[in-house]
Amino acid sequence: MTMPNDSRKGNDFTEKTRAIIGHRAGFRCSHPACRAPTAGPSAESEAARSDTATASHIISASPNPPARRRRPVGDKTELHGPDNGIWMCGTDGRLIDTDESTYTVETLRHWKRLAERRAHLAQILKRDSVVLADDDTISHPLAPLYLPVGPTRDLVDRIDTVLIEACSYEVWGAAPTHVIRELLAEIVRNAASYGGATEALLTVEPTRIHLTDNGAAFDLLSLVGHQNGRGGQAALSTVLRDWSGSIFVESEVTSEGNRYTVALIRTIKQLQAVTPCTFTLNYEAVMGHAEPVPSDYDQCSVVHLIWDIGITYSDVDEAHAWVAWLRELGKAVVLVAPPMSDGLQEFIRAKFPEERLLILRRDVA
Known part of the structure; x- marks a missing residue:
């Protein structure tokens, strides 16, 4: 693809900036449900595209309605730079x-980062x-x-749309x-x-869904x-x-009603990031130098008890x-530990038959 000139019409990006935005997205739509290719040959001629x-x-870039996502910006040139552009199909x-x-500023910036990745x-x-x-x-x-x-007939599709666009x-x-x-x-x-x-x-946050x-x-x-129990169970x-x-x-x-949190976790640090209801069984705790404070868990119905170091029988x-x-x-208790053998997992479950056991990596994914 040839590099276009540097002209700009009104509040549009220059052709050069537009090409940078497109290249960084691989010339594919940045909408997570689309990702369609946006560039190709045209049948009009051998050179047409x-x-x-x-x-x-x-x-x-326009300060006036009906423009969307208007915000005060100190340096107007930033509005016309590649960082402020996202590549989309028509x-x-x-x-x-x-x-x-x-489609907020934060959501579109996130789409842009993922498209470039x-x-x-x-x-x-x-x-x-x-x-x-x-x-x-x-x-x-x-x-x-x-x-x-809400509990409408298209509820599953509405939730699916949120999950797609998040x-x-x-x-x-x-x-x-x-x-x-x-589940939702x-x-x-x-x-x-x-x-x-x-x-x-x-409500979707970076690491969890409420x-x-x-x-x-x-x-x-x-x-x-x-x-x-029926469907929910x-x-x-x-x-x-x-x-x-x-x-x-x-x-x-909560004071505002029921609140449910769902997250995908692969590591112990990710678990600690999505819930404050954790206590770590590290050296200080085992030796009696650290104790959990009861008031810390007033709002917790479940507490995750974490071995953050490798353990054996x-x-x-x-x-x-x-x-x-x-x-x-x-409190209900969930035991959390780094990877171990099947035999050790069975040993722990036999010792604590009423508790669930989660196996999570210690490294950050």
Whole structure:
């Protein structure tokens, strides 16, 4: 592709800047559900080319309505630089410029970073496309997003749209995202049917997803072992049975209603980032030099007791006093440890039959 000239019309990017934005995205749409190629040959002549893309402004270069995502900027030249542009196909370029509430500056910047990461990996790995969930060299955050969801017939599709545009399919992978989507849908339906909820809101943060509703107080984890459970219990059971070492689920009742937190975790540090309800069984704790403070866990129905160092069979009994102490506080306990043999895992489960065991890496993904 030849490098265009440096002219600019009105508030548009110059052709040179537009080419930089396109190259950095691999000339593919940056919308996480699209990623369509936007450049190719045209049948008009041997030298003709077809360009179906638009370089959209992340922060509007126009100060006047109906421009979207207008913000005060000190240096106006920044508005016309490549950092303020995102490469989109024509359809998605129009989409993001008609809904600034959903497609915020933060969301579009996140899409841009992921699109450039995909293009970089595709080039160095010599592949047509890559899956960022398989990229172990860096931990990719989700795109910030929020959307009201209610118990409508298209509930699953609405939640799916949020997960797509938050880049969950890309960052976390399709399989866990499907499981999370189904769990969230069942929670909303349960809140409406049994809790009288009239509102529910999905909020996506970089490392986790929150779902809140205004229904009657409800502890999701109470469905475990419920004799007459239905869809909600089935969805939660799938998480606990098949994804207990990967999908984190937390349920709490707040002054604003029920709040559920879901996250994909692969490392101990990621777990500590999504919940404050953890206590580390390090050397100081084992030797009695560090004790958890009861008030620290007032808002925790579940506390994660973490071995942050490698352990063997003779280390397991160290946890007994701490598990008993937390039980006395009325807390459920989840044991967390770095990778170990199947034999040691069975040994721990035999010692603590009422507690779940999570195996997580210590390194940061």
